[in-house]
Amino acid sequence: MNREKLIEICPVCGNADIYYEVGGYAGAVYHCKECGYVGAFVIEANEEMIEKIKEKYKREREMGKE
Template sequence: MERKEHLIEVCPVCGSSDIYYEAGGYAGKLYHCKRCGYIGALVVEADSAMIEAIRSEYEKGAASRDAGRD
């Protein structure tokens, strides 16, 4: 029997599931991430491994941006 993956919609930038519709309807869907401020039409349907990979990359990028401010 095949095990079905549990996928959730997350922000493609930071991996947060705390996203909501900014706009929708005729113009298409726009999502807004409460964690990083991303606004865009793309969200990622991800399993737990992919979410962790997205978050890890986001944190590495945030750390390198913070290091450049010194």
């Protein structure tokens, strides 16, 4: 069976450079080193999904600069 590798990424910018910040009673909270996202929600994505999220994040940032 060919299982595609999924990577945990930031839901905002698509970066895999996230770290587990706190846990326990409040649940897991992750922090993204790229965009500063802090939250319990991370995405398990394949390479194609990661690229789409990164492209969307880049477009939104460029639109915000105008």
